[in-house]
Amino acid sequence: MKSEFKTALILGIAITTAVGIMSIVFSTFDEEVQTSTIGETISKIDKSRFKMAPDLVGIAHYLNTTPEQLEKEVEGKVVLYDIWTYSCINCIRTLPYITAWDDKYSDQGLLIVGIHSPEFEFEKNPDNVQMSIDKHGINYPVVMDNDMETWKAFENRYWPRKYIADHEGYIRYDHIGEGAYQETEKIIQQLLKERSEAMGIQFASAASLVDIEEFEHSLFRTPELYFGYKFAQNRNQLGSEEGFQPGQIVTYSEPDKINLHNFYPVGQWKNYDDSMELVSETGSIKLLYNAKEVNIVTEGDAELEILLDGKPIPPKYLGSDLSSSSMLSVSEPNLYNIISSDESSTHELEINVVGKGFQIFTYTFG
Numbered sequence: 001m002k003s004e005f006k007t008a009l010i011l012g013i014a015i016t017t018a019v020g021i022m023s024i025v026f027s028t029f030d031e032e033v034q035t036s037t038i039g040e041t042i043s044k045i046d047k048s049r050f051k052m053a054p055d056l057v058g059i060a061h062y063l064n065t066t067p068e069q070l071e072k073e074v075e076g077k078v079v080l081y082d083i084w085t086y087s088c089i090n091c092i093r094t095l096p097y098i099t100a101w102d103d104k105y106s107d108q109g110l111l112i113v114g115i116h117s118p119e120f121e122f123e124k125n126p127d128n129v130q131m132s133i134d135k136h137g138i139n140y141p142v143v144m145d146n147d148m149e150t151w152k153a154f155e156n157r158y159w160p161r162k163y164i165a166d167h168e169g170y171i172r173y174d175h176i177g178e179g180a181y182q183e184t185e186k187i188i189q190q191l192l193k194e195r196s197e198a199m200g201i202q203f204a205s206a207a208s209l210v211d212i213e214e215f216e217h218s219l220f221r222t223p224e225l226y227f228g229y230k231f232a233q234n235r236n237q238l239g240s241e242e243g244f245q246p247g248q249i250v251t252y253s254e255p256d257k258i259n260l261h262n263f264y265p266v267g268q269w270k271n272y273d274d275s276m277e278l279v280s281e282t283g284s285i286k287l288l289y290n291a292k293e294v295n296i297v298t299e300g301d302a303e304l305e306i307l308l309d310g311k312p313i314p315p316k317y318l319g320s321d322l323s324s325s326s327m328l329s330v331s332e333p334n335l336y337n338i339i340s341s342d343e344s345s346t347h348e349l350e351i352n353v354v355g356k357g358f359q360i361f362t363y364t365f366g
Helices: 002-037 067-074 089-108 126-136 149-153 181-199
Strands: 061-063 078-084 110-116 142-144 161-165 171-176 249-252 263-271 276-278 282-299 302-308 327-330 334-354 359-365
Touching: 061 126, 067 110, 078 089, 078 181, 089 110, 089 126, 089 181, 126 142, 126 334, 161 181, 171 181, 327 334
Parallel strands: 078 110, 110 142
Antiparallel strands: 061 142, 078 161, 161 171, 249 263, 263 276, 263 282, 276 359, 282 334, 282 359, 302 327, 302 334
């Protein structure tokens, strides 16, 4: 019994010692893993898996900068490339965050470059883009990618889209659409810290993040509706029996009934690939939608009377571009917010138009 006890005791001590040694080894291994993932030092980051940011190509106009100035500014900076277009409501909702990041981090090595890739023809006009830049307080460089060459260089297909390249030009972050603002800002902070370590300069770490109330979309809402026959391919929601007739002037009649998520022009409208143009002196557009927000993108001078369920819009539904009445004067090619409410609901919307030559491109919803 004593011999067995002694053997067991020796075996127990040996096992305990082995476990202790293994704990130290694995503890050290864990620390190394954490260092190479969460707390990666610059020398340990394998950048072979990242793509380099492409050159800005085919730029038609430079706003808030010059080609020479931008080329110098990009060098050695953390660069946020924001692909946007000024009449896109999803792009517009991201701008308060982007301009706030520009204010907060531009002195610490962040450069924001707005790549304006147009969806509609009027968005190729530099005066129109400059108007939007002034409206939204954009101070960072904006390049006009009118032929979508830079869009293609990034292999992009979406508005908006944000790419963030580190100070060596590697794309380290990519986000499509709205949202993920805190995540995006944390990436900015991380890459600025890497830059400061690489350059041996002080980085003023900011633990707090930009705090802006984020727009909350309705879970069930009418999808974007396009008035141009080319843009509406494979998602045609023109409810009128006359349908699209490319390049033709069509007399659209009053609908017998209105279906949800469909729009119905009334009067004489010319069909373009990206829009419809009112040819008669007056006309109207009827729509049954579900959402809490409705926007329209238009061009041309016109007076619009906007009715909700056959009546003037109640104050709780008035969009930000409407006054206390249901009337809206449009002139500049732009996006206009006509309905805004706290909750999603279903309504019949009617826009009565006075103004020959008025064009409408799309309805968007939130």
